[in-house]
Structure formats: C-alpha cells, structure tokens
Amino acid sequence: MSAVIGQPGVHDHGEAHDHPHGWRRWLFATNHKDIGTLYLWFSFAMFIVGGINALLLRSELFQPGLQLFQPEFFNQLTTMHGLIMVFGAIMPAFVGFANWQIPLMIGASDMAFARMNNFSFWLLPVAALLLVASYFVPGGAAAGGWTLYPPLSTQMGPGMDLAIFAVHILGASSIMGSINIITTILNMRAPGMTLMRMPLFVWTWLITAYLLIAVMPVLAGAITMILTDRHFGTSFFNAAGGGDPVMFQHIFWFFGHPEVYIMILPAFGMVSEIIPTFARKKLFGYSSMVYATASIAILSFIVWAHHMFTTGMPLMGQLFFMYATMLIAVPTGVKIFNWIATMWRGSMTFETPMLFALGFIIVFTIGGLTGVILSVAPLDINLHDTYYVVAHFHYVLVAGSLFALFAGTYYWLPKWTGHMYDERLGKWHFWLSMIFFNVTFFPMHFLGLAGMPRRYADYAAQFTDFNMIATIAAFGFGLSQLIFLWAIIKCIKGGVKATDQVWEHAQGLEWTVPSPAPFHTFETPPIVK
Amino acid sequence: MSIGKKTWQLAVTTALAAWAVTVSAAPVNDMPGGPAVRQYGMQAPVTSIASGQHFLHEVLLWVSAAIALLVFGVMLYSIVKHRKSNNPRPAEFHESTAVEITWTIIPLLIVIGLGIVATGEIVAQKDTSNPDLTVKVTGYQWRWGYDYLKGEGEGISFLSSLSTPREQILNQQPKSDTYLSEVDNPLVVPVNKKIRVVTTANDVVHAWWVPAFGVKQDAYPGFVRDIWFRAEKVGTYRGHCAELCGKEHAFMPIVVNVVSDADYRTWVEDKKKAMAALLDDPNKEWQLAELQARGEKLFNANCASCHQASGKGVPGAFPALAAAPVVLGPKEPHIEILLNGKGQAMPAWKQLSDVEIASIITYTRNAWGNQTPLNVVQPKEILAQRGAAK
Numbered sequence: 040m041s042a043v044i045g046q047p048g049v050h051d052h053g054e055a056h057d058h059p060h061g062w063r064r065w066l067f068a069t070n071h072k073d074i075g076t077l078y079l080w081f082s083f084a085m086f087i088v089g090g091i092n093a094l095l096l097r098s099e100l101f102q103p104g105l106q107l108f109q110p111e112f113f114n115q116l117t118t119m120h121g122l123i124m125v126f127g128a129i130m131p132a133f134v135g136f137a138n139w140q141i142p143l144m145i146g147a148s149d150m151a152f153a154r155m156n157n158f159s160f161w162l163l164p165v166a167a168l169l170l171v172a173s174y175f176v177p178g179g180a181a182a183g184g185w186t187l188y189p190p191l192s193t194q195m196g197p198g199m200d201l202a203i204f205a206v207h208i209l210g211a212s213s214i215m216g217s218i219n220i221i222t223t224i225l226n227m228r229a230p231g232m233t234l235m236r237m238p239l240f241v242w243t244w245l246i247t248a249y250l251l252i253a254v255m256p257v258l259a260g261a262i263t264m265i266l267t268d269r270h271f272g273t274s275f276f277n278a279a280g281g282g283d284p285v286m287f288q289h290i291f292w293f294f295g296h297p298e299v300y301i302m303i304l305p306a307f308g309m310v311s312e313i314i315p316t317f318a319r320k321k322l323f324g325y326s327s328m329v330y331a332t333a334s335i336a337i338l339s340f341i342v343w344a345h346h347m348f349t350t351g352m353p354l355m356g357q358l359f360f361m362y363a364t365m366l367i368a369v370p371t372g373v374k375i376f377n378w379i380a381t382m383w384r385g386s387m388t389f390e391t392p393m394l395f396a397l398g399f400i401i402v403f404t405i406g407g408l409t410g411v412i413l414s415v416a417p418l419d420i421n422l423h424d425t426y427y428v429v430a431h432f433h434y435v436l437v438a439g440s441l442f443a444l445f446a447g448t449y450y451w452l453p454k455w456t457g458h459m460y461d462e463r464l465g466k467w468h469f470w471l472s473m474i475f476f477n478v479t480f481f482p483m484h485f486l487g488l489a490g491m492p493r494r495y496a497d498y499a500a501q502f503t504d505f506n507m508i509a510t511i512a513a514f515g516f517g518l519s520q521l522i523f524l525w526a527i528i529k530c531i532k533g534g535v536k537a538t539d540q541v542w543e544h545a546q547g548l549e550w551t552v553p554s555p556a557p558f559h560t561f562e563t564p565p566i567v568k
Numbered sequence: 569m570s571i572g573k574k575t576w577q578l579a580v581t582t583a584l585a586a587w588a589v590t591v592s593a594a595p596v597n598d599m600p601g602g603p604a605v606r607q608y609g610m611q612a613p614v615t616s617i618a619s620g621q622h623f624l625h626e627v628l629l630w631v632s633a634a635i636a637l638l639v640f641g642v643m644l645y646s647i648v649k650h651r652k653s654n655n656p657r658p659a660e661f662h663e664s665t666a667v668e669i670t671w672t673i674i675p676l677l678i679v680i681g682l683g684i685v686a687t688g689e690i691v692a693q694k695d696t697s698n699p700d701l702t703v704k705v706t707g708y709q710w711r712w713g714y715d716y717l718k719g720e721g722e723g724i725s726f727l728s729s730l731s732t733p734r735e736q737i738l739n740q741q742p743k744s745d746t747y748l749s750e751v752d753n754p755l756v757v758p759v760n761k762k763i764r765v766v767t768t769a770n771d772v773v774h775a776w777w778v779p780a781f782g783v784k785q786d787a788y789p790g791f792v793r794d795i796w797f798r799a800e801k802v803g804t805y806r807g808h809c810a811e812l813c814g815k816e817h818a819f820m821p822i823v824v825n826v827v828s829d830a831d832y833r834t835w836v837e838d839k840k841k842a843m844a845a846l847l848d849d850p851n852k853e854w855q856l857a858e859l860q861a862r863g864e865k866l867f868n869a870n871c872a873s874c875h876q877a878s879g880k881g882v883p884g885a886f887p888a889l890a891a892a893p894v895v896l897g898p899k900e901p902h903i904e905i906l907l908n909g910k911g912q913a914m915p916a917w918k919q920l921s922d923v924e925i926a927s928i929i930t931y932t933r934n935a936w937g938n939q940t941p942l943n944v945v946q947p948k949e950i951l952a953q954r955g956a957a958k
Contacts, residue, residue, distance in 0.1 A: 182814075182815070278788070283791070320658040324668055351793030358690060379642055385658045412625070417617075424810040488607075490808070
C-alpha cells in the first residue's frame with residue numbers, strides 16, 4: 040500500500056484487490072459496499088416476511104369472532120411480526136446504510152474489520168432461518184410476544200428455543216457490527232475530519248453503536264436465563280424456586296428502551312443529512328444536534344421501567360421513571376425544532392427523499408407527543424397494553440424509522456446504482472405509504488382509549504369499524520411497498536445517469552466520488568478542510 | 569391522469585365494499601358498562617382515579633394539540649413560502665445559541681408543569697390504606713378467581729369464567745352486545761366503599777383491568793400486588809386481562825357489579841348460603857345423574873373452550889375426549905390429569921372442589937357415546953388421590 044500513497048490514480052495492487060465474481064462475490068464479500076447491499080436486501084426480505092405476518096393477523100382482526108386462525112396461531116403471528124421487524128428488518132437495514140455510507144462519508148477506504156463484517160452479515164440468514172423454521176416445529180413458533188415475558192415463555196414448545204437462539208445470533212451480529220462501526224469511525228476518518236466535522240449520520244451511528252454494545256449482552260443474558268429456566272431447572276424467573284418474573288422485565292427493558300433509540304437515532308442522522316440538501320441550507324444547530332443525540336442516548340438508560348408502570352412498583356420508582364421519561368421530550372424537541380429551522384428561509388424542493396423526511400417529522404412528532412402522554416404514569420395505568428400503545432410505537436417505529444429508511448434509500452440510491460430513480464414512482468410510494476399508514480394506525484389510538492387490549496385475537500363487536508378500517512389500510516400500506524421494490528429494481532436496471540453530485544446542494548465526501556460509487560473508493564484519503 | 573382516475577375508482581369501490589360489509593354485519597349497540605359503538609375516547613369514569621386520568625388526558629391532549637399545531641403550522645408555512653419557486657436564494661444562518669436555549673427551556677418548563685400535575689394523581693393511586701373490603705384476585709389460564717379476604721363478605725370465594733357461548737366466537741350465532749365481556753360469576757362490590765384489590769396469579773402473568781375504574785394491575789405467580797378503587801355509581805362495569813397470558817388471553821374478561829349497600833348485604837347472604845350448600849360431604853355416595861348434570865355445566869364453563877362442547881377437541885391442538893383412551897380407561901390416570909395438568913396446554917384444576925372434579929370426570933365418561941364400566945367417579949376418590957399426591 041505504501042507505494043500507492045502519493046500516486047493517486049495508480050491501480051498497481053496486483054492480485055490483492057482482485058475480487059471474486061458470481062456467488063463468491065457475495066458469500067466471501069469483504070467490500071463494505073457489497074456487504075451493505077447484502078444487509079439492505081436481507082432487511083427488505085425480512086420486511087416482507089414480517090409484513091406478511093402483520094397482514095395475516097390484521098386479516099383475523101378484520102371482524103370480531105375467530106375466522107381464519109386459532110388464537111394460539113394468532114399469538115405466534117404477533118410475536119414473530121415483532122421479532123422479525125425489530126431484529127430482522129429495521130436493525131439490519133440501518134447496519135446496511137452504515138456499511139455503505141460511513142466509509143464514504145468519512146473518507147475511509149473500507150470498514151475496519153472487513154472479514155468480521157462478512158461474518159456479522161452471514162449470521163443473519165442463519166438466524167432468519169431459525170425464526171421462520173420455528174413455525175414448523177411442534178407447538179409452532181414462539182407465541183409469548185416479542186418481549187418474551189416469563190413464565191409464559193417457559194411454557195412454550197421448542198419454537199421458543201429457536202427464537203432464543205435466533206436472537207442470540209442476531210445479537211452477536213449486532214455487537215460485531217457495532218465494534219466495526221466504532222473502530223472505523225474513530226480510526227479511519229480522513230485527515231482534517233475532526234469529530235465535530237463528521238456528518239450527523241456518522242455521529243448518530245457512533246452513538247448507536249455504543250448503545251448496542253452496552254445493551255445487546257444484557258438481552259443475551261435475559262434470554263439465556265429463560266433458556267436455563269426452561270431446560271436446566273434454574274428458577275431465575277420462577278417464584279417457586281426463589282426467582283422473580285418481574286426481574287426479567289427489568290432486565291429486558293434495560294435492553295429494550297435503549298433498543299428503541301438504536302432504531303431511531305440513525306434515522307435522525309439520515310433526516311439531518313437530507314433536509315439541508317433539499318432546503319439548500321446548512322443544518323441549523325449542528326453541535327446542539329450532536330449534544331441532543333448524546334443526551335437522548337444517556338437518558339435511554341434510566342427510563343426503562345416506564346414500560347412497567349402496571350407491575351406495581353413503589354411510588355418513588357414510578358415518580359423517578361415518569362420524570363426521567365418526560366425529560367426525553369426536551370432533546371427530542373430540540374431536534375425537531377432544528378430541522379424546521381433548517382427549512383426556514385431555505386430554498387426547498389420536494390423530491391422523494393425530502394418528502395419522506397418531512398413525512399418522518401410529522402408522524403414522528405405525533406408519535407413523540409403520544410409518547411409524552413404515555414409517560415405520565417397515572418394515565419399510562421389505563422393505556423398500558425392497549426392499542427394506544429400499539430399506535431404510539433408504530434408511529435415512531437414504522438413512520439419514524441421506516442420512513443427515514445425510505446428517505447435514505449431514495450437519497451443515496453443514485454450514488455449506489457449510478458442511475459436516478461423514477462421520481463413519479465417515488466412520489467406514489469410516499470403518498471400511498473403516508474396516507475395508508477395514518478389510516479391504519481390513527482384509529483388505533485381510539486381503540487386503545489376506548490379499552491381494546493393489545494395482543495387480542497378477538498374483540499368486542501363495538502370495536503369492529505375501526506378494526507376494519509385499520510385492516511383495509513394495512514393491506515394498502517403493504518401493497519404500496521411493492522412500488523418501492525419496483526422503483527429500486529427499475530433504478531438498478533437503468534435510468535437517467537446520475538451525476539457525481541446527484542443533488543444540487545448535497546454536501547459531503549460521498550458526493551465527491553463517481554456515481555455509481557466504484558468498488559474501491561478513497562484508497563488515498565481525501566483532505567477535509 | 570389515467571392512473572389517477574383508476575386509483576380513485578379503486579378507492580371508491582374499496583370504500584363501498586367495506587361499508588357494505590359493515591352494514592351487513594349484525595347490528596351492535598353500545599355495551600352497557602363497556603365501550604360504545606365506535607367509541608373514540610376513554611370510557612366514562614366511575615371512580616376518582618378514572619376521573620383524574622380523564623383530567624390528565626384532557627390536559628395532555630390539548631397541550632399536545634397546541635404543540636402539534638404550532639410545529640406543523642410553522643412547517644407548513646415554511647413549505648409554502650420557502651420553496652425554491654418562491655424563495656430561490658436560501659438564507660445563510662445556521663446557528664443561534666439564544667434560540668437553542670429558548671427551545672430547550674420552554675419544553676422543559678412544559679414538562680415540569682405536566683410532571684407536577686401528574687404527581688398528585690400518582691400519589692392518590694398508590695394509597696391502598698384503610699380499605700372497607702379487600703378482595704384477592706387470582707389470574708388463572710384463563711379465568712379469574714375472587715376471594716373476599718377482609719370486610720363484609722369475608723370468606724366468599726369463586727371462579728369467574730367467560731360466559732359467551734363458543735358458537736358466537738365461531739360465528740355460528742350472532743354476537744351479543746356484551747360479546748367477550750360477560751362472565752358466569754361477576755365480582756360484586758358495594759358502591760362508595762374503598763375496595764382494595766390484591767392480585768396474584770396461578771401460572772403466568774395476567775393483568776386485572778377495568779377501564780371505567782382506571783385501575784390496571786399485573787398479577788404475578790408467587791407474588792402479590794395491590795391497588796384500590798371506590799366505585800361511585802351503581803352498575804355493571806367490564807374489563808379485560810391486559811397482559812398476554814397464552815392462547816385464551818382474549819377470553820378471560822372481568823365483570824364487576826357495583827351494588828347498593830342493601831343489595832350487597834343480600835348478595836353476601838345468598839352467596840354464603842349457596843357456598844354452604846356446595847360444601848358437600850365428600851364421603852357421600854353420589855348418583856350418576858346428579859354428577860352428570862353438574863358435570864355438564866362445569867365442563868361447558870371450564871373445559872369446552874379447548875375440548876369443545878362436542879368432546880371432539882380441535883384436531884392437532886386439543887385432544888378429543890370422545891372415545892379417548894384416558895377417558896375410557898382406569899380412573900387414576902384420568903383424575904391425575906385433572907389434578908395436576910398435562911404438558912403445556914392442559915392446566916391443573918386442583919382449585920376445583922372434589923365434587924366438581926368428580927362431576928366433570930363422570931360427565932366425560934358418559935357423554936358423546938362414551939361407554940366404560942368405570943363410569944362413575946365419586947368425590948371421595950378425588951379426595952383420596954389428592955391426599956396421596958401430598
């Protein structure tokens with residue numbers, strides 16, 4: 040390599056950089072772009088699988104009474120929908136973006152640990168196979184909810200063991216991915232790119248990666264205890280043996296709450312890249328955005344028990360977790376205000392990435408406000424475990440994380456493929472997703488307030504109309520995603536040549552390399568001034 | 569334009585189809601003590617706790633609406649005014665410490681205000697001291713058990729199971745207005761008395777929830793937790809299990825009858841008499857017909873949700889009892905399964921009385937064409953086997 044430095048443009052590396060073709064290119068992939076592509080396709084496949092689960096359970100909920108499935112299968116659908124979407128779709132999708140974009144954005148030639156990168160990806164299909172296979176073992180898939188609360192989870196058949204192993208493997212993959220991301224960001228930035236000059240997407244991923252390393256082992260511990268309770272006679276969560284089922288909930292949510300920020304912080308990062316580009320104006324309050332992200336991450340460790348207000352915790356516990364949770368609204372609000380200030384007096388155009396970013400702000404704000412409502416412990420007592428909560432977390436997760444992922448895909452797709460995507464398809468995708476999403480999930484607030492519990496296979500006939508509306512719109516939302524697939528395939532196959540800059544006001548190192556980004560980029564680090 | 573028109577037509581057709589399905593379904597009325605048709609807000613409060621929650625929800629809703637209106641309003645204005653066609657040259661500014669501090673402080677103050685309002689409510693909710701009546705609520709898969717521990721009615725104890733007929737769930741009969749929100753034995757409490765509810769569970773985590781009271785408390789096996797309520801209006805109020813507890817999670821509702829003091833006294837007397845009558849002499853020899861009649865009722869309330877009233881079970885999920893080897897074979901293994909459960913699906917039923925278990929077994933040994941020489945099981949046989957197990 041030393042020979043290369045100082046001779047930019049000379050590709051005299053002999054065999055070392057010759058990369059395999061065909062299936063070997065993917066199985067033995069060590070290039071961050073190839074691995075990023077693998078992650079993104081994998082997560083899209085899981086998004087479809089998880090989505091089919093969701094549509095099946097929505098079909099059962101179309102009318103009161105049991106029409107299509109027995110309740111035990113319904114519970115498997117809700118559980119697997121949650122596990123697959125969280126661990127199979129949303130998290131790997133963000134890692135895919137990290138793989139593609141972080142080296143390009145910090146001017147690095149690749150990720151720090153290329154072979155570990157390969158391993159952390161190829162663990163995922165194994166875990167996915169375990170999850171999907173669990174439907175076909177005696178007793179079916181895990182049916183205790185994605186939260187896997189014992190003692191219900193100790194009652195299940197072998198499907199639960201498969202789910203536990205799958206989550207173990209996914210956790211290992213996430214930890215390796217995070218180590219890779221942190222090492223890359225801290226050691227491989229181009230000369231001149233100080234921490235406070237890093238793009239916000241890189242910042243949010245750096246913080247997210249630390250969160251992952253902190254909490255994935257905690258989850259692994261919790262589910263290992265369930266495993267030994269199930270098979271080796273321990274009683275961590277069994278009162279008869281001196282254990283406590285509530286302890287699982289504490290451990291789970293100590294993982295679980297940072298986990299929800301793991302799924303939203305990189306989304307904040309993407310939106311912070313996209314809005315300045317299309318407003319043709321620098322991001323407002325860069326440093327306060329960084330500090331707000333860090334504050335949210337730190338607060339995420341001290342709010343977990345707001346998922347547990349109905350467990351009957353003592354008064355001081357409820358007060359502490361209520362206050363801490365309410366506090367999160369402050370840095371989150373700062374972010375939203377900064378985005379709007381970025382738009383203010385800008386010169387905006389509304390291509391698909393911008394539409395999804397604006398859609399993100401709207402639905403995420405609604406989800407954030409219902410989050411504040413739920414944080415109020417005495418009120419949460421009545422709303423906990425109802426459809427209000429289902430509505431809330433789908434507003435922040437589907438509309439939040441997923442819309443940001445769509446925005447990011449359209450934003451960087453020209454850089455990845457070398458072609459502009461079809462703007463008309465993108466707009467159709469946005470408007471249909473936005474409308475169907477809201478029609479699906481907004482009535483769920485009503486259902487929750489009126490008293491419909493979540494995870495119910497059947498419900499009182501008074502709830503029928505809102506459920507019907509939700510089911511019909513859920514199918515609309517699901518089918519709209521086929522437009523997304525179509526737009527991507529069309530963009531890969533061809534289209535208008537993308538320029539290097541792609542967007543008029545795009546800033547950052549990734550826009551200085553050709554479109555499509557060549558297999559090797561920044562072999563000589565760029566200088567950032 | 570042609571695509572737009574087609575999509576529009578499709579949307580209209582879909583909406584019409586949805587409407588047609590809705591109106592063709594059986595007409596539903598508001599549920600007494602439960603949600604109204606298409607209810608979009610919280611159920612009418614009947615306790616001070618629920619009124620407090622209503623107040624909090626109103627406050628939060630309006631604060632949220634104001635914030636949303638402001639944020640979205642500014643955003644919309646910017647989208648219209650600061651688009652490239654209206655504002656071709658973007659401004660240059662990109663930071664302002666004063667502005668950042670302002671929009672950190674203002675939300676902080678709003679949050680502190682909300683926190684103060686909420687704190688009083690939470691303190692009131694947690695105060696379970698000096699109750700007039702204490703009831704222990706036990707969550708079972710999948711029914712509730714009520715034990716009156718202290719106060720008028722002390723000693724009363726019963727199970728409360730879903731009473732919606734299976735035919736309604738399977739869409740063979742029209743659904744009633746109280747579909748899935750009705751039970752055989754409701755909890756009965758006096759009006760305007762402080763009721764302390766102590767929750768626990770037998771198997772997995774359940775949660776006892778009555779929306780109109782604003783109380784929800786998880787029930788943990790091996791632990792007790794408590795909450796309280798004071799219902800201010802006579803009536804019937806309905807709730808549900810709110811923590812996923814397995815396959816029949818949606819089928820273990822809660823019904824609370826709030827009655828006047830006088831009615832409560834009458835109910836306690838009647839219930840005590842009925843319970844005394846139920847305290848049968850375990851050594852009494854029962855007649856086949858007596859056991860069968862009692863067993864049929866108990867079977868339909870407790871067993872038919874899995875094994876079906878037809879005794880045919882659900883193939884692949886729940887075994888048939890008609891012509892089943894266990895039901896036709898020796899008595900001991902049959903009694904053993906009822907007392908201690910089997911595998912993951914069949915729970916233990918030891919909380920039922922000897923007479924009740926004997927009745928159920930006797931019923932199943934004679935129903936659906938089952939024929940066995942060992943067709944009568946006496947309560948004392950259950951008692952003997954219970955004792956042997958200890």
